[in-house]
Each structure stands twice: as C-alpha cells, then as structure tokens.
Amino acid sequence: MIDLEQLIKKNKNVSGYRIQNIIQESFQLFFVHKNLETIRNNEVSLLKVTIYVAHDGFMGESEFQVYKAYSEAEIEEKISQAVDKAKLINNEYFELPKKDINSFESDSNFNDYSKEEIAKMTEEACFLADSFKDGSINALEIFITKNKINIKNSNGLDMTQVKYDAMVEAIPTWNGEKESVELYEQYHFNEFDARKLTEEIYDKMNAVKARYEAQKPEELGNINVLLRPTELDSLINEITHDLNFGVVYSHSNKNPIGTNLQKNALGDLLNISRVGMVKGSVNSSHFDENGTTYKDTLVVENGFVKSYWGNMKFAQYLKVEPTGNLPIAKLGLGNKSIAELKKEPYLECVSMSGIQVDLLSDYIGGEVRLGYYFDGAKIIPVTGISISARLSDVLKNMYLSKEEEVQDGYYGPKLALFKGFNIQ
Numbered sequence: 001m002i003d004l005e006q007l008i009k010k011n012k013n014v015s016g017y018r019i020q021n022i023i024q025e026s027f028q029l030f031f032v033h034k035n036l037e038t039i040r041n042n043e044v045s046l047l048k049v050t051i052y053v054a055h056d057g058f059m060g061e062s063e064f065q066v067y068k069a070y071s072e073a074e075i076e077e078k079i080s081q082a083v084d085k086a087k088l089i090n091n092e093y094f095e096l097p098k099k100d101i102n103s104f105e106s107d108s109n110f111n112d113y114s115k116e117e118i119a120k121m122t123e124e125a126c127f128l129a130d131s132f133k134d135g136s137i138n139a140l141e142i143f144i145t146k147n148k149i150n151i152k153n154s155n156g157l158d159m160t161q162v163k164y165d166a167m168v169e170a171i172p173t174w175n176g177e178k179e180s181v182e183l184y185e186q187y188h189f190n191e192f193d194a195r196k197l198t199e200e201i202y203d204k205m206n207a208v209k210a211r212y213e214a215q216k217p218e219e220l221g222n223i224n225v226l227l228r229p230t231e232l233d234s235l236i237n238e239i240t241h242d243l244n245f246g247v248v249y250s251h252s253n254k255n256p257i258g259t260n261l262q263k264n265a266l267g268d269l270l271n272i273s274r275v276g277m278v279k280g281s282v283n284s285s286h287f288d289e290n291g292t293t294y295k296d297t298l299v300v301e302n303g304f305v306k307s308y309w310g311n312m313k314f315a316q317y318l319k320v321e322p323t324g325n326l327p328i329a330k331l332g333l334g335n336k337s338i339a340e341l342k343k344e345p346y347l348e349c350v351s352m353s354g355i356q357v358d359l360l361s362d363y364i365g366g367e368v369r370l371g372y373y374f375d376g377a378k379i380i381p382v383t384g385i386s387i388s389a390r391l392s393d394v395l396k397n398m399y400l401s402k403e404e405e406v407q408d409g410y411y412g413p414k415l416a417l418f419k420g421f422n423i424q
Helices: 002-011 072-086 115-128 194-215 229-239 243-249 312-317 391-395
Strands: 017-032 035-055 058-066 102-105 135-153 158-173 181-184 185-189 222-227 272-275 297-301 328-330 346-352 356-357 363-374 378-381 385-390 397-402 402-406 410-413 417-418
Touching: 002 017, 002 035, 002 072, 017 115, 017 243, 035 072, 058 072, 115 135, 115 194, 115 402, 135 194, 135 272, 181 194, 185 194, 194 346, 194 363, 194 378, 229 272, 229 297, 229 328, 229 346, 229 356, 229 402, 229 410, 243 312, 312 391, 346 385, 385 391
Parallel strands: 102 158, 222 346, 328 410
Antiparallel strands: 017 035, 017 135, 035 058, 135 158, 158 181, 158 185, 222 417, 272 297, 272 328, 346 363, 356 363, 363 378, 363 385, 397 417, 402 410
C-alpha cells in the first residue's frame, strides 16, 4: 500500500501539505412512474492533495487528485508538478492549522437504519403524496449517501467526521386537456421525517397543478410579497458573503462592522449567524476543508453588522481568530405566524428563476414563474410576472414567521413578508 504522506515528505521543496480523503457509499433507486427501473450501489473515493511551498516571503499552493491506479512514480511526479505550480503563486504567507486530532460521528437518525431501509421509507413517503387524479410523479430518483471525511495536514492535524445526505429528485407532472406541465424538485435531508417528506412532495404536486392553471394577471398593485426559504437563503447568503474575511481582506465588502442594514426599520430586525451544525441540515459539519473546527458566529445583530467570519488563511491576514468556513446561514425567527402574515392581500413566490440580490446597487428582484396571489378572498395561481425593489427599502419593511424551516444551508423562518416590492 502506497504511503502518500511519506512520498510527499520525500520532496524537500514541500513546505506543507493537506490531504482530503472522502469516501462516499451510496444506495440509489430509480423509478419511472411507480415502477422501480434500477437499483444501484455505488462507492466513490476522492483523494485530494494540496501542496504548499514557501518562497520569497510568499506561500504558494497547488492541488491535485490521486487515483487508485496511480503508481508511486506517478504520484511523485504529481507532487513535483504541484511544487512547480505553487512556486508561481504569490499569496501572502500564512500558517496551516496546528495539530488537532478528533473524530465525529453523525447524530442523524440515519444511524438507526441501513441505507436500503432509508431508501424504502423515502420511496413510500414520496409516493404517498402521489394522490392526484390528473397529476403524478413522472420520475423519482432516490440517493442515500454516507460520507466519511478525513482531513490531515503536515502539522499533525487529523480530523474525521461521518455525514449523511439523502437526495430526492422528482418530476411531478400535471396532465391537462391541452398540455402536460412538469416541475423539477430536488430535496436534500439527513434526518428522516416521513411526514415532512410527504408534505414537501405534496406541496410540489399542488405547485405543478397551479402551474398548469396559472395565468398572467392584470396589474396586482402594491401588495405584500412573501418569500420562501430558497429565496431567503439567497438573500441571507448575499448579506453574509459580504462579511466574509476574504471579501473584507480584498477591500470589496460594502458593509463594515457597525453598519445599520435597516435604517428606520418598521418591521423585524435582522439577526443572522453563520453556524456549523443544525439538526437536519445536510450542510452540517464539525470542521471545514482546512480541518478548522467551526466557531458559530453572530454576524448581524438587530440589524447592525457585528462581526466577520471565514477561513484560517484570511483570518491570519486580518490578524483575527478563524471561525472556519461556516456552511449554514441562520436567520432569527419573527413573532408572527404564517397565518398572520397571510391576512392581507399578497403575492407568495412559489417558484422563481432565481432571485437576484446586489448589495452594491441596492437591488433585489427576479422573475416569478409561479406565484400564489391572494386578493383578500381567494388564492389565484399566477405566472409571467417579476418583482423588484431597492434592497434597503424592503429590508426595513420585513416581517418574519415564527415557524422555522431547515433547507440545505439555510435555517430560519419558513416565510417572510416584505413591503415595497414593485410587481410587474
């Protein structure tokens, strides 16, 4: 068996190294309608090496991947090539994380079942939502994956963790008299909850029915706009990206510490954290790609920028403590229920082409492919419209639900109401 670390150490030009080893064990099911077409077991090993070379007061780095078929000679050649490339990179000098040895097991309820059992339960929960006369799940793919991640470096750091990721890809279809309409759904989770999974697919079945029925409305006027977690995730990530150490170091961030993001606020105040672990989030992790243990950080408090966050390299450049590349954006909850947010006429954005948020131009907006318009008496599916506003205007007129949602790298209100959007 090849000793990768010893091969790296043989090259005297190497100042340091990092080895990332990820082993993915996956069980997969593929359905057409409700017919199981394919069952697949899959194992993938990803081994990446980063070589660091200190030269002329700088620290260069270069990365390559190691495949099982490589011989010792081939790996040595890859190391040599990485050294040459690293010598061309003139990053400001930094130190690799110091020795830290730890191992973390997942706290997911996936531990209680085999991958095959979780896949079967997922199948049953998804097809339980397939209960519409003119609608069906045209295709369903289920991927249950166990990830074992190990990070080592030349300073003796050795960090290991086990993570799970279940992914459902579904194509709900509505067959009308004139045409068929499809939507695409990709849903991730690492805590099995049959009821929640059925509700998620059922919501998409209702959405594809609404998409079939949706019409471009006449002018909707000045009404409230409701955003769901997908769009809230984009908004909060844009705000927090601006506060990352790397952006701050490059002098390209817009909002320094102390900035009031919600001047003359009328609604709920923003409280945003970057965190490492949230129960049920597939992004949950104990450490980042450098092996830095995460330190949860409150970055926005009551609308004011409180702190920055980021990885060990840029933390050293800024002479602050690293927090790690925290993977989850946590938005504080509001005090109103979803029912209270929906009392007045509103446009709820169900499916968008992708919301655009630009801090520099103070803009937020996007195309609404499917929305639910409540006129005060009934809900009407609409399409072919867009929303836009000054970001600063809608942030000060924002109201967050007290119901929460976990979705990928977002943890926060299940729904948010904004006043001040222009709807066209």
